[in-house]
Amino acid sequence: MRTNIFDMLNIRTGNITLTNIRVEKWGSEIVVECLYRYPPEEKAFALRFKRVRSSQWISVKMDSEDNHAQVLTHDVGEGNYQRTARFATVVAEIVISYDLVDVEKDW
DSSP, X not given: OOOOHHHXXXXXXXXXXXXXXXXXXXXXXXXXXXXXXXXXXXXXXXXXXXXXXEEEEEESOTTOOOSOEEEEEEEOOBTTTTBOEEEEESSXXXXXXXXXXXXXXXX
């Protein structure tokens, strides 16, 4: 079963853009910063993956100068290393094996 951002945040299906990916604590935490858009709504949030076992970055568009990447498809996966999280964007794909994920938002 796929886990998606819209269900986690209890919001309508809309557009998700990755605005930044931060690697912290020597790679044991990865923060995926996102922007949700469903006109007229626009909300920023982040997914903090904790106790990361591994991550893989696959560049799709190596000459991109874009600051943001539109998400084409995603699966937040399942914690306790049961299923990896995947974010496929127009620029790159990232795969994260993790133990816990926290949602960070101020709305």
